[in-house]
Amino acid sequence: MRATSIAPLLCLLAVATPVLAQQDQPAIKLGGKTLELATTGEQRMQAKIDGEILEEDAFIEVETSFDDGSRGAAVLLVSDGGNGCPGNYVVISVDDGKAVATDPFGTCSDNAEASADQGIITVRFPPIGGRDGTVYHWSFAKGLEPPAAEPFQPKPGTSWANANALIGKYPWEALDNADVLAAFKALLGPDYETFTNYFGKGDPMDATPEGVIVGDCFDDSAEDSTNLLIGIDPTGKRVFVAMQDGGEAPRLYPAQEQWPASLQEQLKQWPQ
Incomplete structure (x- = not known):
């Protein structure tokens, strides 16, 4: 039985087509607002705040989020369900009652490690298979910054x-x-x-x-x-x-x- 690896850049390890897992997900509090993810009658998913659709795709999943009461942000994995691009990422943020979303970003891979620390979101595609990784940062101060490369390194002591x-x-x-x-x-x-x-x-x-x-x-x-x-x-x-x-x-x-x-x-x- 063949296993999926690092696609499409390297066709990621153990990737399943995310649209197969489509389902409603719990609401998330962001800056006094509520981010809701729901499935439509056309078997698509929407990310909404106060009824406003901020993102719609075949599949949406919250990867990580933070909320300090007055403002907050969440990282969403989004996919159109196709084989050519398993997924990209979107940051939805709420500041002073206003909700906005970034354009989708990433490497057309759904294997990113997403984290939020002290109001800074990091979306990291780790180096693998001899290829450099890619790291994105988002913050209220700077928004979505240009990606930075993370050089691939072999395991120390191997020969x-x-x-x-x-x-x-x-x-x-x-x-x-x-x-x-x-x-x-x-x-x-x-x-x-x-x-x-x-x-x-x-x-x-x-x-x-x-x-x-x-x-x-x-x-x-x-x-x-x-x-x-x-x-x-x-x-x-x-x-x-x-x-x-x-x-x-x-x-x-x-x-x-x-x-x-x-x-x-x-x-x-x-x-x-």
């Missing part, structure tokens, strides 16, 4: 010596190992970013009889599905990559004749 611990992990988790990450970057060069974009839905990695750790995944968020196959040889301290976009011929790194026999067999199962 070829413990690369076998990646067996049973998902392909994108291979980049948590510092030596494996460096090897993929060296092998792929300018194609490294494309490589991380191809992470999508996949199975946990396994090892071949030769001891090569292998995993594959695919991204079906676009019209043409893309495929990714990776191999990690802890003994030889080498990595291997095959990337295929739609009906195009696979791109192999390094050349196929340099691949171990067990990975050659994996390639035979790919569409040609």
Whole structure:
């Protein structure tokens, strides 16, 4: 059974289409007003204050909120229910009796960590799969600020010596190992970013009889599905990559004749 990972930037881990969980949710107090979320007769959801519709979408869910009596704000996860963009975020705030909402923001991913502390809201998309994270801040003083990047970092102390611990992990988790990450970057060069974009839905990695750790995944968020196959040889301290976009011929790194026999067999199962 395949598991959803980090979509669509990396097709997030364990993401379920949020519209399936659509239901009325408890009202929330914000600055002396009441934020209500309700389902319409057309199976859509609305976020309302004093009858004013501040946000409407296929799915809305409150992620976090704060209220100090005179003013308050809430972070909403919103989604149109499509596969291409699992979700974005909206901040609804009330100050001096006036309710306003930001435009939707985010990375088209519903895996953000939302928090509120001393009147500042943080919506953080953590670094994962070799890709930098993104952090948004909102406050009454500054409103929604431009996003800031949070650099991806492998796990401290990881190396070829413990690369076998990646067996049973998902392909994108291979980049948590510092030596494996460096090897993929060296092998792929300018194609490294494309490589991380191809992470999508996949199975946990396994090892071949030769001891090569292998995993594959695919991204079906676009019209043409893309495929990714990776191999990690802890003994030889080498990595291997095959990337295929739609009906195009696979791109192999390094050349196929340099691949171990067990990975050659994996390639035979790919569409040609």
